[in-house]
Amino acid sequence: MMHESDQTIEVLQPTPTQFSQEEIDENFRIHSEIDIVFILRGIMQTNSLITLYPNYENDFILTSIIAIDPDKKEMIVDYGTNERNCQKALQSKSLVFVTTQNRVKIEFVCDQIKKIQYKGENAFAVNIPQSLLRIQRRNHFRISTPIVKPLKCVIPITGKDTTSKAEVALLDISCGGIAVIDQHPIINFDPGIIYDNCQIALPKIGTINAAIQVKNTYEITLRNGQNCMRAGCQFIDLAANMEAMIQRYIIKQEQIRKIK
Numbered sequence: 001m002m003h004e005s006d007q008t009i010e011v012l013q014p015t016p017t018q019f020s021q022e023e024i025d026e027n028f029r030i031h032s033e034i035d036i037v038f039i040l041r042g043i044m045q046t047n048s049l050i051t052l053y054p055n056y057e058n059d060f061i062l063t064s065i066i067a068i069d070p071d072k073k074e075m076i077v078d079y080g081t082n083e084r085n086c087q088k089a090l091q092s093k094s095l096v097f098v099t100t101q102n103r104v105k106i107e108f109v110c111d112q113i114k115k116i117q118y119k120g121e122n123a124f125a126v127n128i129p130q131s132l133l134r135i136q137r138r139n140h141f142r143i144s145t146p147i148v149k150p151l152k153c154v155i156p157i158t159g160k161d162t163t164s165k166a167e168v169a170l171l172d173i174s175c176g177g178i179a180v181i182d183q184h185p186i187i188n189f190d191p192g193i194i195y196d197n198c199q200i201a202l203p204k205i206g207t208i209n210a211a212i213q214v215k216n217t218y219e220i221t222l223r224n225g226q227n228c229m230r231a232g233c234q235f236i237d238l239a240a241n242m243e244a245m246i247q248r249y250i251i252k253q254e255q256i257r258k259i260k
Contacts, residue, residue: 030132035244037070042251043101050099054092059085079122090115105135142174143250154199157186171230175243182217182229189214189231202249211236
């Protein structure tokens with residue numbers, strides 16, 4: 001039963017995800033405070049609707065983030081419309097927040113809550129979570145990389161006696177993988193080949209270190225009219241902190257493009 005208000009809400013509410021603890025910790029959980037605050041700010045800036053479940057129960061509160069204070073490790077969220085559910089939240093030990101960002105499910109738990117006045121209105125003050133789940137199983141959002149200064153993937157090439165490095169330009173990137181221009185004389189982009197310890201420097205964010213597997217190749221025409229081969233590569237067991245860095249890069253690029 002949905003009890004946020006006395007009126008029927010014809011919206012599919014996201015619910016807490018059921019995973020084993022091992023699966024959550026290995027694949028989806030983010031612990032970096034910088035990344036957590038960055039994601040929460042993105043949710044706040046888009047005014048995304050958040051569903052709050054007190055103690056993982058069926059009753060919920062529809063809310064949104066209205067302010068974040070990293071120094072106090074606190075954020076302010078809207079007060080609910082159903083006073084009974086708000087009182088239940090104030091007495092809860094676990095507050096489960098569920099929302100989406102760029103088609104990725106976001107879920108986190110807070111264990112401190114209080115009722116405050118914010119700009120003359122009732123609001124909740126809760127602690128910034130110590131960890132956060134980003135759950136994206138399919139269809140990663142992909143963004144084209146800059147043309148003038150494209151991202152580069154540095155791939156180690158191991159020979160019989162030496163190891164060298166080769167650079168290839170990226171055409172696009174997502175949390176699932178990359179597309180690169182296949183025109184390097186040394187690198188073989190036949191489907192199935194795996195390259196370990198590849199590095200991609202994301203400006204002002206950090207460097208991704210990951211293994212990639214070539215999934216497909218085909219001919220394309222670039223914007224300048226040049227024909228070349230495109231190789232689609234998938235990340236293998238990408239760490240959660242690396243995925244968060246890619247997500248931050250994608251969000252920043254989208255913000256830049258909207259300004260232009």
